[in-house]
Amino acid sequence: MAAKSERAGAGYRPAPVHTHPDDVPLLTALSALADPVRIQLIRDLAGHPDWALSCSNFDVPVGRAAKSHHFSVLRDAGLVEQRDQGPKRLNRLRREEFDDRFPGLLDLALRADSVT
Amino acid sequence: MAAKSERAGAGYRPAPVHTHPDDVPLLTALSALADPVRIQLIRDLAGHPDWALSCSNFDVPVGRAAKSHHFSVLRDAGLVEQRDQGPKRLNRLRREEFDDRFPGLLDLALRADSVT
DNA sequence: CAGACTGTATGATGAACATCGAACACTTGG
DNA sequence: CCAAGTGTTCGATGTTCATCATACAGTCTG
Known part of the structure; x- marks a missing residue:
């Protein structure tokens, strides 16, 4: 269609x-x-090599829509980089870049005990 | 007292x-x-000696009720200690204690540029 | 005591946000 | 081409949260 413009x-x-x-x-x-x-998403991410996980690989207790929203928030915060590979969207934690901007913050999020 | 008092x-x-x-x-x-x-409250607090400021001394663009609420949140987060002196409630930033629990976090909040 | 000042509690309001279900778009494999 | 898999967007819902206005309790000074 015309309009679909592709x-x-x-x-x-x-x-x-x-x-x-x-x-x-x-x-x-x-x-x-x-x-x-x-927090759970970035901890999961920190436990795997860069680009090893696609969004559906994360085991968080929310539906697909909410998960997609959370990844959007993480991208906007400079915490996660994503790359499309076929139908999947692979993820990488932006450790060094984020740490340059907010020294120690990511370490805290990854290591501080008792999240709740 | 049954009622304990008035x-x-x-x-x-x-x-x-x-x-x-x-x-x-x-x-x-x-x-x-x-x-x-x-953030503005704790930065103000960090710029003055311990116990130097009472709640009303902070210049934030909210009413008294909201300000009181924010101090309550800061107390619950272990960021601020308060002491009553007459009708005033004096404040202290819990620098060392908080930094022991969350190393670097308070420094980040105090020094990071461009809050918004 | 009366009045001014300081801070808290309560109730209401509006905004922001997390979540879900459903629809949609794209990719890959039969 | 069709079906399965992946991820986003939309609309709706419920909750949390920041804020205000008001009322109240306590302290201090005159």
Whole structure:
């Protein structure tokens, strides 16, 4: 269809939009980490090699839609980078870049005990 | 006393309840810091000697009730200690204790540029 | 004691957010 | 081409949270 223009519909999937940690406000970073699901996501991610996990590989107690939302928040906070490979979206934790912008914060999120 | 006394009404003011940083969950600490008003409060606090400021001395763009609420959140997060002196409630930033529990986090909140 | 000042509790309101179910788009494999 | 798998968007829902206005309790000073 004419209009479909090939790929402009609402549900189309362009390359994921990323924000570099250098451009992330402090409050955005803290808010992104102040959620139990997202903490679990980045801890899972930290436990695997870069690009090893696609979104569906994470075992968090929420549905697909919510999970997609959480990854969007993590991208906006400069915590996660994503890359499409076929139908899958592979993930990488932006350790060094994020640590340059907020020294020690990621370590805290990964190591502090008793999240709740 | 059965009734214990006359001072049990709703608006009575007992000594403020504190939580030691050691007992603060990670998410509570992050959530407490993920607010622009509270960031401003602790930065103000960090710029003055311990016990130098009472609640009304802080210049944040919210009313008294909201300010009182924010101090309550900061107490619960182990960030602030309060002491009553007459009608005033004096404040202290719990730098060392909080830093022992969450190393580097307070420094980040105090020094990171571009809060928003 | 009266009045001014300081801080808290309560109830209400509006905004932000986490979540879900369903629909949609794309990729890959039969 | 069709079906299965992956991830996003949309609309709706319920909850949490920041805020205010008001009322109240306590302290201090005159």
